[in-house]
Structure formats: C-alpha cells, structure tokens
Amino acid sequence: MKIANRKKSFAVPAASELLNAVEWWSISGLRLPCELEAMITPTIRDSSLILKRIFALLAAMVLAIVLSGCKASHHPSEPGKLGTPASSDAMLAVIEEPGPIELEKITAANWVVIRSGLINLDHPAAQAAGLEDGDEPIEIYFYVLRHPTYGTFIVDSGVESGFRSSESNARVSWLVTQAMKIDELEVRTTTAEWLALEQQPLAGVFITHLHLDHIMGLPDVPPGTPVYTGPDEAGAEQFLNLFTRGTIDRMLDSTGKLNEWPFTADPANRFAGVIDVFGDGSLWAIHVPGHTPGSTAFVVRTPQGPHLLLGDATHTRWGWENGVEPGSFSHNPAQSAVSLKTLLDLSAQYPDMKVHPGHQSLSDSSAR
DSSP states (O other): OEEEOSSOEEEOOOHHHHHHHHHHHHHTTOOOGGGGGGGOOTTOOOHHHHHHHHHHHHHHHHHHHHHTOEESOOOOEEEOOSOEEEOHHHHHHHTTSOOSOEEEEEEEEEEEEEHHHHSOTTSHHHHHHTOOOSEEEEEEEEEEEEETTTEEEEESOOOOGGGGSTTSOTTSOHHHHHHTTGGGOEESOOHHHHHHHOSSOEEEEEOSOOSHHHHTTGGGSOTTOOEEEOTTTTTOEETTHHHHHHHHHHHTTTOOSEEEOOOOOOTTSSSSEEEESSSSSSEEEEEOTTSSTTOEEEEEEETTEEEEEOGGGSOSHHHHHHTOOOOTTOSOHHHHHHHHHHHHHHHHHSTTSEEEOSSSOOTTSOOO
C-alpha cells in the first residue's frame, strides 16, 4: 500500500515483509535489544495488528537503545576467588626483581580492521600526523604464563578452530561477519592446536576484556576451565552491543560463570585498582577502565624482567608511541585516555619493561 501527501508518496512494506525482516534479525544471530522480541508472537494473524505491533516494537527499540543501550552479554558472572587487592606501591616494590613466570607470546591470527576504531583520529597528535581512516593490519595474540607452582594460564584466548574457514563458524552472526571482515582473518594457529602440544593442563584464562577478538578462542578451551574478567564486563551497556551480543553469548556457551577480579581502589591512587593475582607478587592485574568498564592490563615478572600486557588500552604501536587512546571501539573514550596515561607513566618509570600493545608488537616485543 502507499501513503500519500500533497508533495510525495512512499511505499509502506507489507506486514509479512516486516515480519520477515524481524525473523531475519533473529536468525542472523542478533537478539532484539533488551528482550523486546517478546512483543512479537507467532500467533498474530491480523495484518493491521501486526503493523501496530511492529511499529510499537521499533519505537520501543529506539527508545531502549537511547535510554540504556544493551548489555555486552547475557552470560552470568560472579565474584572471583583468585587474587588479592593490593596497593600499586606493593607492585612497584618488586617490579624490577626477576620473577618465576615463563612468558610466551603467540600470534594466533593476522587481521585487518578500520583505523578509526583502533586510534582516536580526532586526537591532536593524530591530526598533526595526518592519519586518515582506512584498513589497519593487526594481529591477534594470546600470552602463555607458566608459573612453577600454580600452573599454566593464558591471557586472552587466541582463535578457535572454527575460524580456520570463514564459512565454518556458526557462532558468528552474518552481520558481525560482514562488519568485522571475518573473511579477512588469517589464522596462524588455533587455541586447540596449541593445547594439543601442551604437556600441562590449562589452569585458567585471564581475559583483558570481553570483545570478540579477545574471546574468540574460548570455544577451544576445555569446559570447566576458570575464566577471569574485569568487573561488569558482561553487564556493560553500549549501543554496539546490539549487534554483537548474540555472537559474544555463543562464544561463551562452553564457559562457566565469568569470575570477576575483586578490584578495589588503589590506595596509592595510581590506578583504578591493582590485584596480586597469585599472592606472591609474580603477576599483577591492573584495572584500566575506558575501552570497556572492566578492561585489565597485566604486569608479569619473568626471569628476564617485567612485561606489561596492555590489552586494548592501546591497540597499536603508533597509539602507544604517541600517547593516543583507542577510537570508536571504546566504551568511554575520555576514561580510556586517562587509563592509557597511567600505563604510559608506569612504562616511563621502568623503561626496561617490555610492553605489549593489544594488536601490534613493538620492535623489541616481537611475537613468534
């Protein structure tokens, strides 16, 4: 049918067409935001009622998105039992001492994403450098931590076996596949392939934050393996979650409840929070909110000296070396800039510490 006014007319889709669109939304892997899908039922028969329901649904969707956004995931979380809140003074007191953890950095995949998501191109430094939006080559890492007493852990999760083919991973929705250029993901090693060569069982996974490129190896992790995240990672609300939540939920299907780090305010006021993970000063979790509310960096004490794993407090080498926070991929850009500054200050205080940005390596921190 058509609705006309004195100047122009436009077509209104038939009720069946609108229902098909809503059905496509569902089967593509995206849940309608904030559980509004319950407003449409398969028992509806009358076309005018269908149209009223759909237009009411669309209006409610827009209102819900504007007012609250949607959670990153429906996956349950609980307070973690590992780790003790500490002052950053305690961390700095031992940071330069050789530690017991053997660290291995593994490149799981090569990828290409948009530069404006990785770097705040409106930052004066980016403007002065003439940076423009476009494809930016990145890598997906995970870090193996071998502690002589507590066992083997990984920071972030690598890439699961399903990503060997862009067409074989049913966990990723069609929309996420297209928007994130999954077909351009070049897998170098999967988490399952790495696990098959490991002689020790995996004791746990420390996730820097709950974005897809940091949890896309979790389906390969043995069920029952504890997974740790920063606070409120699953519950964080943001517009972009509308499109990614279904995919994130499916990536977490085989994972138990997420264990949240028990961060409290840093008594020394350097960071949002610091945790002594094993209680022996060998591994420190640092709360660096901004990119996501629970974003976590790690200081690892190895026999060769300390390493700083940034997560996505900065994705790129350029962002780190020029002090520019991430761009549109961040939940809270202003807070992200503050957190990056705290890590830059830490690095400046300990210039021999090896630094690892989220998705590119510095010249002295190459991955194997």
